[in-house]
Amino acid sequence: MDLGESKLSLLQEFSYSTKGLLYNGLQDQSQVAVGVNGNVYINYLEMPLNLLYYSGLGRGHFFFGGGPYVAVGLNGMKKVIYNEKEVEELDIVFGKEPSTIKKTDYGVQGLIGYKLGYGSYIKLFYSHGLANLSNVPQESIRNRNFGVSFGYFFGSGRK
Numbered sequence: 001m002d003l004g005e006s007k008l009s010l011l012q013e014f015s016y017s018t019k020g021l022l023y024n025g026l027q028d029q030s031q032v033a034v035g036v037n038g039n040v041y042i043n044y045l046e047m048p049l050n051l052l053y054y055s056g057l058g059r060g061h062f063f064f065g066g067g068p069y070v071a072v073g074l075n076g077m078k079k080v081i082y083n084e085k086e087v088e089e090l091d092i093v094f095g096k097e098p099s100t101i102k103k104t105d106y107g108v109q110g111l112i113g114y115k116l117g118y119g120s121y122i123k124l125f126y127s128h129g130l131a132n133l134s135n136v137p138q139e140s141i142r143n144r145n146f147g148v149s150f151g152y153f154f155g156s157g158r159k
Contacts, residue, residue, distance in 0.1 A: 011050045011065070013151070018043050019105075019143045020076075035083050042076035042092055042101065048109050048127075059117045066110040069127060071143075073103040095135070102133045105143055119153045 020041040048069035054061045076092030094103035107130040113123030129143035 007054045009052050011052050013048050015046045017046050019145050038080040040078045043074045044071040046071040061115045064112040069107055069109050071105040098136045100135055105129055105131045122150050124148055
């Protein structure tokens with residue numbers, strides 16, 4: 001959405017993204033320390049709202065900007081490897097109990113990109129999660145991710 005005759009506009013998006021983490025360490029099981037490695041993948045429907053600044057470059061426009069995002073967890077999977085041999089795969093469960101992950105993520109996003117004259121664009125972005133997704137006291141899980149995306153500006157008016 002253009003903001004008048006200025007070089008500013010708003011970019012509203014809906015995107016499907018996968019975020020995750022790797023971990024390793026020790027876990028206490030029946031008074032015995034067990035080596036644990038694992039990874040977690042969570043799929044989100046993400047909705048950023050970014051304020052963009054445009055500058056003409058070639059036949060298109062260079063742009064950069066940033067703004068807030070909110071994301072809703074759809075599903076996910078956790079794979080845990082105990083003592084480098086026993087494997088356990090579990091679905092991510094959203095909720096408020098200590099064994100679950102919070103469903104809603106929010107944070108800020110910065111981006112830089114290039115829009116071709118006909119509306120297609122490519123952008124690089126970094127999202128910095130502000131929500132603690134853990135339900136365990138004194139534990140913090142926050143999303144951070146870099147990405148590349150391709151898209152199309154519908155009715156942007158920028159030529």
